[in-house]
Amino acid sequence: MKKHMKRLGKLLATLTALLLTTILFGACGKKDAVGRVYLLNFKPEIDAQWKEVINQFSAETGIEAKVVTAASGTYEQTLRSEITKSDPPTLFNINGPIGYLNWKTYTADLKDTDVYSWLSDKSMAISIDGGVYGLPYAVETYGIIYNDAIFRKYFALPDRAVTDISSAAQINNFAALKAVVEDMTVRKFDLGIDGVFASTSFRPGEDWRWHTHLANLPIYYEYRDKGVGDLDKIDLTYGPQYHNIFDLYINNSVTDPKMIGSKSVDDSMSEFALGKASMVQNGTWGWGQIAGIAGNVVQASDVKYLPIYTGVRGEEAQGLCTGTENFICVNVKASKASQEASLKLLEWLFNTPSGKKAAVEKLGFVTPFSTFGADELPDNPLEKEAFRFMSNPNLSAVSWNFTSFPSQAFKDDLGASLYDYALGNKSWDDVTAVFKNKWAEEKALLK
Numbered sequence: 445m446k447k448h449m450k451r452l453g454k455l456l457a458t459l460t461a462l463l464l465t466t467i468l469f470g471a472c473g474k475k476d477a478v479g480r481v482y483l484l485n486f487k488p489e490i491d492a493q494w495k496e497v498i499n500q501f502s503a504e505t506g507i508e509a510k511v512v513t514a515a516s517g518t519y520e521q522t523l524r525s526e527i528t529k530s531d532p533p534t535l536f537n538i539n540g541p542i543g544y545l546n547w548k549t550y551t552a553d554l555k556d557t558d559v560y561s562w563l564s565d566k567s568m569a570i571s572i573d574g575g576v577y578g579l580p581y582a583v584e585t586y587g588i589i590y591n592d593a594i595f596r597k598y599f600a601l602p603d604r605a606v607t608d609i610s611s612a613a614q615i616n617n618f619a620a621l622k623a624v625v626e627d628m629t630v631r632k633f634d635l636g637i638d639g640v641f642a643s644t645s646f647r648p649g650e651d652w653r654w655h656t657h658l659a660n661l662p663i664y665y666e667y668r669d670k671g672v673g674d675l676d677k678i679d680l681t682y683g684p685q686y687h688n689i690f691d692l693y694i695n696n697s698v699t700d701p702k703m704i705g706s707k708s709v710d711d712s713m714s715e716f717a718l719g720k721a722s723m724v725q726n727g728t729w730g731w732g733q734i735a736g737i738a739g740n741v742v743q744a745s746d747v748k749y750l751p752i753y754t755g756v757r758g759e760e761a762q763g764l765c766t767g768t769e770n771f772i773c774v775n776v777k778a779s780k781a782s783q784e785a786s787l788k789l790l791e792w793l794f795n796t797p798s799g800k801k802a803a804v805e806k807l808g809f810v811t812p813f814s815t816f817g818a819d820e821l822p823d824n825p826l827e828k829e830a831f832r833f834m835s836n837p838n839l840s841a842v843s844w845n846f847t848s849f850p851s852q853a854f855k856d857d858l859g860a861s862l863y864d865y866a867l868g869n870k871s872w873d874d875v876t877a878v879f880k881n882k883w884a885e886e887k888a889l890l891k
Contacts, residue, residue: 479781481509481789484523484533486770488516489732490807497802501792507785517649520546520852527775534778534786537770538578540847541674544570545890551577552776552783559790562813570771578771581794582809585830586657586727587764588750591742594722597635598628605630612748618685618755622692628722629696635722639698642712642724646863650708653725654690655859659879660765660846661754662686667845674848676887683876685754693725694866701866709733717742725752728826732808749829751842763833767844768812850886857882 481501485494491513498511512533514522519537526533527550538547554560554569555576563569563579570578595612598604605627615621628640645651662682667673669681680686694701698721709726710733716724717737724730734742751762774786792799795815803809808822810830821827833839849855861878864870 478507479534479779479783479785481507481535481782481785482531482533483509483511483535483786483789484519484526484537485511485513486519486537487729488513489729493806493808497793497806498789500798500802501789504798505788505792507788509785509789523547532775532778534775534782535789536773536775538570538773539769540578540771541570541572542847542850542890543771544572544577547773548572548577550773550775550777552774553577554579554774557787559787559794559813562794562815564812564814568768568812578773579790580768580812581770581772581790582807583766583768583812584727584729584810585749585764585766585826585833586725587752588723588725589716589730589826590723590748590750591716591719592746592748593743594635594637594719598624598631598722601631601634603631612750615750616753616760618688618753618759621750621753622688625692625696625723636719637698637722638715638720640696640722641693641698642715642721643699643707644693644697644701644704644866645707645709645712646704646859646866647706647708651859651863652855653709654862655855656769656846656849657727657765658689658725658752659686659849659855659858660844661689661752661756661842663845663848664765664842665756673845677884678880680876680880682754682756683879685756687872687875689752689754690862690865697721702868704866705863713737723750728810728824728830729808731824731826744825747825747829749826749833751833751839761838761840763836763839763841764830765844766830766834766841769844769847850883850890854882854886 483494483498485491494511494513498509501507502509512526523533523536538544544551553575559579560569560576568580569576590612592612599610606623609615609620609624615624625640628635632639645653662680662685663678665682666678666680694704698715699707712724713726713730713733714737715721717734717740719741731747734740734747749764751764753759753762772790774783793803794800794811794813800816800820803811804820804822808824810821810827821831834841858879861870861875865872865875
């Protein structure tokens, strides 16, 4: 009897242990089955908006999610640090084919996902050897933003030198742009502005508008002429046109060229918002900065776009610069459950009524997905302007080719060279040499 009771006790203990194990592992399994989302955000200017959207997603789906935003100019460094932690990002950004080479061991293949199937133009994805490793999630547009109220004031002046153009809408090439800009500079006191263009920002980390966005123009046209999407060496055929527009900016600005090293992009946008400048080069994302400036005097109805004209033959048919440099990736080293949860965030954001509303109204995205209609645009005058240009069959958009730029080091070197040129310490030939030589050197390092 005692032996029987001992055996029964051992059996009960074993069953209890098995039951506890089942409960514990079952709970873990449930947690793993749900997964969690950690998005490492690239854009500091929409940090608050992303956090609000992530919280909404969690509330609606029950999936644990968070967003962390890297400081301006530190994304690669932050990603490198975060990706090796025990709780790494499950969603992160790369800046095109070059970024893919740096992060390819972490990028999951998305070719069989619903999100990829919704992409209107699948050539926009980062596709390598039959796999899809990065998806564009917001199409953005940049050009020369102008205040039409100041332009109307200029065209009403009785003594203006430019008499064959009566509105900004008639400016369709560099010669016309230059004539109007230089005449506005002569009459800036009559117009109540400090300069035609807002400051050409060169504070450290603030020069991306020139070494990336503006530098895209000569690269775009060289690629177009050669029928390619990348080059190991460039001729910089359109370097003189790049020179044209850069000189126009720095010589007709709110800020003297020798003082631009202290200026940030925020300074430029503030100058435009406060009516100190009539134009500023920036993108659709800049409307939030304009509208958010205390004392803003620019009406939304007066915020318009001009293409960045540089003097290229036939540029009358040029549209705005439209594309993306940021592609969303799923971390293949995250658990399968967390990869699935991350895809659920993207599916919610781009194909549910509440998610799409959040993408448009809170994040300000114009997305490249077929799940959105033409009427689903953010309440942003620059987005509406971009749509107007994209809808014009007589204009061709300038694609974003800076995703093929060799490295951040190349951009930094080019930016430093442009700054030295603006200060009078380098010639334009020096800038051209840096552009071409550093491009070839950095491309060679990628081989």
